[in-house]
Amino acid sequence: MKAENFDYSKLPADAFELTNNDTSAHVDRNFASQNYWKDALVRFLRNKGAIFGLIMIAIIIFFAVFGPSMTPYTYESQIIEQQNLAPRIPGLEWLGFDGTETMRLGEVELEVNGYERGGFTDVYYWFGSDTLGRDIFTRVWEGTRISLYIAIVAVVIDILFGLSYGLISGYFGGKLDAVMQRCAEILNSIPNLVIVTLMILVLSPGLGAIIVALMITGWIPMSRIARAQMLKLKEQEFVLASKTLGASPMRIIFKEIMPNIIGQIITQTMFSIPHAIFTEAFLAFVGLGIPAPMASLGTLISDAYKNFTTHPYMILSPLIVLAFLMLSFNLVADGLRDALDPKQKDM
Amino acid sequence: MKKYIFKRVLYSVVAILVLLLLLFLMLDLMPGSPFNDDKLSAEQIEVLYQKYGLDDPFIIRYFRYLGNIIKGDFGVSYNIASNVPITDLLQTRVPTSIRLGGQAVLLGASIGLLLGLIAALKHNTVFDTIATIISVLGVSLPSYVFALALSYTLGYRAGWFPLLYDSASPFISSVLPTVALSMFSMANIARFTRTEMLEVLRSDYMLLAESKGISGPKLIIRHALRNALIPIITVLGPLIVNTMTGSLVIEKIFSIPGIGELMVRSIQQNDYNVTIALSFIYSLMYIGIMLVVDILYGIIDPRIRLSKEDSHES
Numbered sequence: 152m153k154a155e156n157f158d159y160s161k162l163p164a165d166a167f168e169l170t171n172n173d174t175s176a177h178v179d180r181n182f183a184s185q186n187y188w189k190d191a192l193v194r195f196l197r198n199k200g201a202i203f204g205l206i207m208i209a210i211i212i213f214f215a216v217f218g219p220s221m222t223p224y225t226y227e228s229q230i231i232e233q234q235n236l237a238p239r240i241p242g243l244e245w246l247g248f249d250g251t252e253t254m255r256l257g258e259v260e261l262e263v264n265g266y267e268r269g270g271f272t273d274v275y276y277w278f279g280s281d282t283l284g285r286d287i288f289t290r291v292w293e294g295t296r297i298s299l300y301i302a303i304v305a306v307v308i309d310i311l312f313g314l315s316y317g318l319i320s321g322y323f324g325g326k327l328d329a330v331m332q333r334c335a336e337i338l339n340s341i342p343n344l345v346i347v348t349l350m351i352l353v354l355s356p357g358l359g360a361i362i363v364a365l366m367i368t369g370w371i372p373m374s375r376i377a378r379a380q381m382l383k384l385k386e387q388e389f390v391l392a393s394k395t396l397g398a399s400p401m402r403i404i405f406k407e408i409m410p411n412i413i414g415q416i417i418t419q420t421m422f423s424i425p426h427a428i429f430t431e432a433f434l435a436f437v438g439l440g441i442p443a444p445m446a447s448l449g450t451l452i453s454d455a456y457k458n459f460t461t462h463p464y465m466i467l468s469p470l471i472v473l474a475f476l477m478l479s480f481n482l483v484a485d486g487l488r489d490a491l492d493p494k495q496k497d498m
Numbered sequence: 499m500k501k502y503i504f505k506r507v508l509y510s511v512v513a514i515l516v517l518l519l520l521l522f523l524m525l526d527l528m529p530g531s532p533f534n535d536d537k538l539s540a541e542q543i544e545v546l547y548q549k550y551g552l553d554d555p556f557i558i559r560y561f562r563y564l565g566n567i568i569k570g571d572f573g574v575s576y577n578i579a580s581n582v583p584i585t586d587l588l589q590t591r592v593p594t595s596i597r598l599g600g601q602a603v604l605l606g607a608s609i610g611l612l613l614g615l616i617a618a619l620k621h622n623t624v625f626d627t628i629a630t631i632i633s634v635l636g637v638s639l640p641s642y643v644f645a646l647a648l649s650y651t652l653g654y655r656a657g658w659f660p661l662l663y664d665s666a667s668p669f670i671s672s673v674l675p676t677v678a679l680s681m682f683s684m685a686n687i688a689r690f691t692r693t694e695m696l697e698v699l700r701s702d703y704m705l706l707a708e709s710k711g712i713s714g715p716k717l718i719i720r721h722a723l724r725n726a727l728i729p730i731i732t733v734l735g736p737l738i739v740n741t742m743t744g745s746l747v748i749e750k751i752f753s754i755p756g757i758g759e760l761m762v763r764s765i766q767q768n769d770y771n772v773t774i775a776l777s778f779i780y781s782l783m784y785i786g787i788m789l790v791v792d793i794l795y796g797i798i799d800p801r802i803r804l805s806k807e808d809s810h811e812s
Contacts, residue, residue, distance in 0.1 A: 337513045340509065348765060353527065436750070437750075437762050438766040439765060452646075459650065474643050
């Protein structure tokens with residue numbers, strides 16, 4: 152029983168031995184914390200639909216920028232003798248783009264080539280020409296510019312109005328929040344369709360009127376998301392710390408809290424783009440679009456719709472571009488949501 | 499619960515009053531006056547204004563207008579059918595539109611449900627991919643893309659269905675518009691059913707049900723689908739809005755004599771009275787449906803009710 156009084160401090164240094172000194176304390180690389188944006192990028196790139204959408208948007212933007220200057224025509228130049236010509240593309244005649252179209256007269260179907268009949272040898276309308284002899288290719292890309300322009304406006308409105316409205320309402324809470332939320336709720340309970348129609352009737356149709364109409368209704372979904380996120384974040388410690396250090400409310404809202412919800416903001420903005428493009432196309436179809444000779448995709452479709460059984464190519468190109476534009480933005484928005492906010496359910 | 503319903507009803511009423519104020523303001527601000535005959539002298543116009551009470555204060559005119567609307571008097575149409583009361587114009591049109599919208603939602607809901615169910619049960623197979631692609635297309639594309647495509651291929655080329663609506667054969671001629679209008683509902687419900695079903699199929703109570711020996715359709719329908727479908731009310735709102743907006747365009751394309759077509763025509767022909775009356779009817783339907791949806795929501799899921807009440811107070 153000597154060990155009881157054993158003095159451990161008197162042990163020589165070489166009596167000790169290091170254990171587990173090499174490999175056992177390894178760094179966990181599987182679950183290492185990763186940069187949020189790098190992570191999101193990986194998730195986004197894995198999404199085939201989103202990549203497809205991104206490429207389509209790039210192609211459409213390319214043509215919207217350069218398309219109108221690829222042809223000798225402008226969007227308003229008319230050559231009345233060259234009306235109703237079917238698409239003809241040099242080098243692609245064998246694919247069917249040779250300017251022939253099938254006309255149906257009662258039971259008889261006959262092939263007509265407007266170029267040969269009119270004697271236009273060196274004339275090419277890539278997407279055909281419309282009833283007034285204007286080049287559809289130029290007009291389609293000119294119209295796409297307007298749709299993209301409206302997309303940018305939608306984003307700006309979302310950020311300027313929706314985001315600030317939601318953040319401010321959520322941060323201050325109390326009476327201000329109650330009043331702001333009631334206003335938004337009442338505005339939201341009147342259908343968009345009605346508000347937009349009435350606004351445009353009062354303001355007379357045009358790009359300006361469409362933008363005002365979007366301003367009145369487009370920001371509500373964004374403000375809701377911003378407010379919900381704000382309610383979640385404003386009780387957290389870093390906000391309290393900021394407050395204690397004397398930061399102004401505006402600084403806390405826009406510098407401290409906003410960067411934390413940037414993912415949701417980007418996703419919501421992407422969703423509001425197809426919505427805005429759709430609103431414009433819808434208004435054009437109802438007859439509240441951009442006045443001639445300007446053209447948006449919506450007005451092109453609603454004009455060509457009048458004779459879409461006899462000259463289907465006139466409606467085909469704007470319809471396809473619009474469809475791809477809407478689809479691509481939706482796919483990218485879906486991809487961004489899954490990438491930036493993986494916890495959120497796929498709804 | 500009572501408090502919640504009361505609040506929701508109150509908001510709806512306020513929304514209707516605000517809407518009516520907007521509509522009235524619009525009528526008031528529109529350029530021109532009802533008496534634009536050159537033969538009338540200034541004194542005569544004044545007499546007419548007095549007779550019809552047009553120089554009364556704003557508030558009095560607003561309440562008179564309110565009273566008329568409540569009585570169902572929207573005034574007369576100017577251009578579309580000269581001097582015909584709008585109520586008469588609406589009589590046959592409202593049922594047509596409601597029937598079309600109802601058909602579209604029903605068709606969309608049933609096919610969407612089926613698609614979503616197949617996609618969830620055959621998760622990560624070709625069926626799933628196809629269903630997903632269909633639902634992405636349906637959600638993204640405006641309904642007139644489908645309407646024009648269907649009407650060109652099945653209507654004009656194949657000649658299976660008439661290109662225009664015909665009230666003599668309301669069923670066959672409403673097939674194409676119904677399908678076109680139902681695409682959004684179908685896609686939305688398919689998407690929704692798929693996500694919810696996947697969630698439910700993974701849950702513990704499904705495992706329990708299976709281990710108790712329940713299998714086949716009974717397991718899927720009784721235990722999985724029923725639970726998956728409770729939150730479907732969340733998609734009803736956007737669905738109805740889209741069907742209403744879509745009906746305007748679809749009714750124009752297929753020239754269906756419904757309120758959507760009338761709305762488009764009134765906009766194009768500047769028949770303000772009709773536009774305003776229809777705006778009111780659309781809003782009323784929308785506000786009513788949203789009210790029902792919100793209340794149902796509160797009944798089914800108490801969490802929503804409580805969190806909404808919380809957010810109202812805070």
